[in-house]
Amino acid sequence: MMDHVAPLISVEGLSKHFGLPQTLAGVLAGKAAPRVHALTNVDLEVRRGETLGIVGESGCGKSTLARCLVGLHTPSAGHIRFEGKDIGALRPAERRAFNRRVQMIFQDPYSSLNPRMSVRQVLTEALSVHRMRPKADIPARITELLGLVRLPADAAERYPHEFSGGQRQRIGIARALAVEPEVLVADELVSALDVSVQAQVINLLLQLQERLQLTVVFVAHDLRLVRHISHRVAVMYLGKVVEISPVEALFAAPRHPYSKALLAAAPELDPARRTRVAAARGELPNPLDLPAGCLFNTRCPLAFERCFAERPQLSSRGPGHLAACHLAEFGMPAAEAVAAL
Amino acid sequence: MKPASDRGGDLKVWGLRTTFATSRGVAVAVDEVNLDVAPGEVVGLVGESGSGKSVTLRSIVRLIREPGKVSGHVEWQGRDLLTMPDDDLRKVRGAEIAMIFQEPMTALNPVLPVRLQIEENLQAHTTLDSRARRARALELMNIVGIPAAESRLDQYPHQFSGGMRQRVMIAIALASSPRLLLADEPTTALDVTIQDQILKLLLNLRDQFGMSVLFVTHDLGVVAATCDRMAVMYGGRIVETGTVAEVFAEPHHPYTRGLLGSVPRIGAERTILTSIEGAPPSLTALPAGCAFHPRCAFATDHCREARPSLEAFAPGREVACFHHREVAAMAEAA
Numbered sequence: 180m181m182d183h184v185a186p187l188i189s190v191e192g193l194s195k196h197f198g199l200p201q202t203l204a205g206v207l208a209g210k211a212a213p214r215v216h217a218l219t220n221v222d223l224e225v226r227r228g229e230t231l232g233i234v235g236e237s238g239c240g241k242s243t244l245a246r247c248l249v250g251l252h253t254p255s256a257g258h259i260r261f262e263g264k265d266i267g268a269l270r271p272a273e274r275r276a277f278n279r280r281v282q283m284i285f286q287d288p289y290s291s292l293n294p295r296m297s298v299r300q301v302l303t304e305a306l307s308v309h310r311m312r313p314k315a316d317i318p319a320r321i322t323e324l325l326g327l328v329r330l331p332a333d334a335a336e337r338y339p340h341e342f343s344g345g346q347r348q349r350i351g352i353a354r355a356l357a358v359e360p361e362v363l364v365a366d367e368l369v370s371a372l373d374v375s376v377q378a379q380v381i382n383l384l385l386q387l388q389e390r391l392q393l394t395v396v397f398v399a400h401d402l403r404l405v406r407h408i409s410h411r412v413a414v415m416y417l418g419k420v421v422e423i424s425p426v427e428a429l430f431a432a433p434r435h436p437y438s439k440a441l442l443a444a445a446p447e448l449d450p451a452r453r454t455r456v457a458a459a460r461g462e463l464p465n466p467l468d469l470p471a472g473c474l475f476n477t478r479c480p481l482a483f484e485r486c487f488a489e490r491p492q493l494s495s496r497g498p499g500h501l502a503a504c505h506l507a508e509f510g511m512p513a514a515e516a517v518a519a520l
Numbered sequence: 521m522k523p524a525s526d527r528g529g530d531l532k533v534w535g536l537r538t539t540f541a542t543s544r545g546v547a548v549a550v551d552e553v554n555l556d557v558a559p560g561e562v563v564g565l566v567g568e569s570g571s572g573k574s575v576t577l578r579s580i581v582r583l584i585r586e587p588g589k590v591s592g593h594v595e596w597q598g599r600d601l602l603t604m605p606d607d608d609l610r611k612v613r614g615a616e617i618a619m620i621f622q623e624p625m626t627a628l629n630p631v632l633p634v635r636l637q638i639e640e641n642l643q644a645h646t647t648l649d650s651r652a653r654r655a656r657a658l659e660l661m662n663i664v665g666i667p668a669a670e671s672r673l674d675q676y677p678h679q680f681s682g683g684m685r686q687r688v689m690i691a692i693a694l695a696s697s698p699r700l701l702l703a704d705e706p707t708t709a710l711d712v713t714i715q716d717q718i719l720k721l722l723l724n725l726r727d728q729f730g731m732s733v734l735f736v737t738h739d740l741g742v743v744a745a746t747c748d749r750m751a752v753m754y755g756g757r758i759v760e761t762g763t764v765a766e767v768f769a770e771p772h773h774p775y776t777r778g779l780l781g782s783v784p785r786i787g788a789e790r791t792i793l794t795s796i797e798g799a800p801p802s803l804t805a806l807p808a809g810c811a812f813h814p815r816c817a818f819a820t821d822h823c824r825e826a827r828p829s830l831e832a833f834a835p836g837r838e839v840a841c842f843h844h845r846e847v848a849a850m851a852e853a854a
Contacts (some may be wrong), residue, residue, distance in 0.1 A: 236711035236712065236713065236714075237711055257542055289689070343799040344799075345799060346799075373568035373569055373784045373799075373800060374568065374738065374740070374779055374783060375568060375778055375779060375782045375795060375796035375800075376795075376796075376799060378781070378782035378783075378793035378794070378795030378796070379795040379796075379797065381784075381793055381795075382792050382793055382795055385790060385792065386792075400711070400712065402712070403741075403783060403784045404784060406784065406786070406789060406791075407784030407788075407789055407790065408789075408790060417841040426789065430786075441712065441713060443716075443739065444713040444715070444716035445712050445714045445716075446715075446716070446719070446739070446741030446742050446744060446745035446746075447741065447745065448740060448741055448744050448768070448780070448783055448785070449744060449768065450744045450745075450764045450765045450768055451765065453744065453745055453746075454745075455719075455720060455723060455724075457713075457714040457720045458713060458716050458721065459715050459716070459717070460717075461850065462681050462683055462684070462714065463681070463711075468818060
């Protein structure tokens with residue numbers, strides 16, 4: 180993955196707002212209806228064949244971003260380009276092709292599978308909507324897909340409730356793979372599953388990616404998982420990407436105080452490395468009333484005047500490594516300040 | 521079976537069994553559970569969904585409703601909680617033994633300001649008068665780290681964030697100065713930075729008030745970060761116990777080993793994880809012999825027929841596995 184290769188997907192200045200119902204107090208005060216800024220001016224790219232991890236806590240916009248990437252949300256502003264073409268301006272035939280080539284797998288296999296459709300019906304629907312195979316070849320393809328996700332062949336005649344959570348997630352993966360996509364967007368793929376079953380599904384994803392040359396966008400809150408499977412990671416906070424970096428550089432030396440806190444807050448699997456001081460102070464500010472300047476300034480131990488006045492933009496911290504922090508712009512001493520946190 | 525009395529435990533549980541009559545037969549949710557919690561100790565009860573860890577916690581304070589049945593012994597201050605009269609139990613529960621839950625929004629009363637909910641517990645379990653209760657409620661809010669406590673006392677649970685609600689729950693639990701806190705996945709619904717804050721708060725409170733904590737969680741990271749000792753549950757039984765350091769360093773049960781291997785490790789990125797094949801068993805149809813044998817790489821015919829009991833193999837270490845020496849040796853070789 181070299182920087183000069185054109186990205187498969189590029190996100191430019193993407194914003195997504197959700198309007199809330201107007202309140203009576205708002206009407207009386209003559210204010211506009213409140214809006215949640217789920218994504219604000221997000222720029223990133225997804226490169227062919229890589230796994231891009233998107234990590235952050237609830238309300239950071241990671242799921243909204245995932246849904247924008249597959250076209251389930253229409254951006255409020257900005258563009259998403261797939262192979263250079265704005266997905267909002269595709270002709271119907273191109274849009275159908277895009278819908279096939281970029282597939283999503285959802286967090287909750289209980290609610291994303293129709294309880295009244297057997298696995299065969301689920302897979303047949305996906306195959307016939309995109310006219311993937313002549314009708315006669317569909318049964319063979321279903322057997323092949325079930326083998327690919329390591330479900331027994333007799334699973335085809337069963338219904339979602341007959342499967343465990345891990346198996347249901349495999350059905351979700353089989354459905355996505357049925358249409359031979361190039362990109363999988365997985366939103367909290369394993370967070371509803373038990374740890375021992377999570378590992379099975381993660382292993383399957385790694386093997387399928389290698390075998391089918393898939394590009395994966397892996398959205399999750401679990402840093403250990405993101406670190407395990409990603410080539411690059413974007414850290415999000417309150418609708419902004421605050422840091423994006425190759426995975427090794429991010430975990431070795433995070434350059435944004437929020438990334439640093441997030442990494443330190445994840446409990447280590449080593450009892451000897453236990454700490455007694457909380458990694459981050461305070462809580463998320465109200466998303467309807469975001470702070471001026473840097474969004475992290477209410478919790479940042481290093482914030483200074485400029486952080487309250489001006490919102491920092493992503494800027495370079497190393498090869499392929501960007502962070503949005505005023506401190507880091509001063510160079511090494513600031514990096515040391517973040518490291519010393 | 522006798523409790524292990526060498527640690528002089530505050531809470532001693534032995535032979536605990538909890539069953540539920542269901543339309544598909546009797547589900548044995550917890551069986552043959554022996555567990556001690558010493559004063560000031562944090563003990564982690566860890567397992568996956570359906571392993572019986574939460575039911576164990578609730579059984580200890582008789583929070584199991586019909587058609588659930590609890591038998592065995594839960595000794596607290598020399599008395600058996602499972603047989604004591606309801607009136608006596610009420611003086612222990614919520615007082616000497618407090619509990620916090622996974623989802624504070626369902627545990628808190630949505631139509632009462634938090635002040636009343638804290639004072640309610642003070643009224644039930646202390647001799648403070650109303651003026652002293654008000655002062656104590658404020659003090660408790662400060663102890664658990666709720667900013668602007670004075671003004672927030674009159675707010676309702678929905679006006680608090682998830683992390684702050686859990687702090688309110690902890691304040692209510694602390695109101696009676698408990699000697700033992702039962703914590704049922706208290707940070708599972710929280711974001712990681714907030715989870716970190718709550719875990720550290722609990723550890724500080726343990727030091728400050730000298731209370732013991734029985735901590736139920738599915739997250740091995742949380743166990744590593746907070747507990748002194750741990751018990752691993754599978755299929756309703758404890759399969760391994762020991763200090764957290766020992767169990768993490770040298771797991772003796774194949775299930776513990778599999779669980780630890782399922783979690784991604786630093787330095788092994790994009791490699792295949794050692795997963796445990798299959799899924800946890802249904803409690804109405806537990807496999808014969810060792811409940812883990814269908815998923816176990818070490819299983820032999822013996823494991824399919826006989827159920828291994830939890831036995832000590834070193835001081836403070838117990839395991840329920842016929843092949844635990846091989847398991848430990850293999851872990852060392854790897």
